[in-house]
Amino acid sequence: MGAFDALSIAGSSMGMHQTWLDALANNIANVNTVVSTDQTAFQAQMPIVRSVEGGGVEVTGMALSDPAGRMVQDPSNPLADADGYVRAPEDDMASQMTQLVMAQRGFQASVQVTKDAQETYRSALEIGRR
Template sequence: MGAFDALGIANSALGAHQTWLDAIADNIANINTVEPTSQTAFQATYVQFGADPNGGVEVTGLAKGDPQGRLVSDPGNPLADADGYVRQPDIDMASEMGQLVMAQRGFQAAVQVTKTAQDTYTAALQIGAR
């Protein structure tokens, strides 16, 4: 492990967690998106992670949610079909909020690792300068 590997690993974690946070934000923002039953529902995005061969973590893919979503009775909606149904995404707010907390904590941990590594490298440089 090289002297600056901790920064590279923390940087990869920052990028992965930012992608995760962006996906969660998009899912939450579209949780009430309504479509006619003749169309597909908004598909939630789920981030897939894997180990980076150089250390750290990387986004290996983005999975999409069910395009069928769920049918909701909303006869007053202008998009409702003849039976009064509309299509909404199959997104669970409680699950998204749990994912949000985990993504935030991971991002915060990566930021702290970056700060600690920078402080350590600065202290080492000051020792060598004396």
């Protein structure tokens, strides 16, 4: 492992977690979005991530939830079909909030690794100046 690999690895982790947080923000904003039954439901996004040779991670794409979503009975909704159903996203607020906590904690951990590595490198430079 090279001298600055920790910064590179933590930086790639921060980028991945930021992408995850952005996707979750979009998912949470649309968790209550309903459409008529003849349309596809909002598809929640989830980053597809792979490890990078030499350390770190990268986002390689986005997985989408089932476009069929789930059928919800809401006869008062103007989008409801003749049987009173609308189509809602497959994911719910609880699952999205759970993922949000995990993504935030991962991002915070990556930030802390970056701070610790910077401090270590700064200390090493001070030792070299003496």
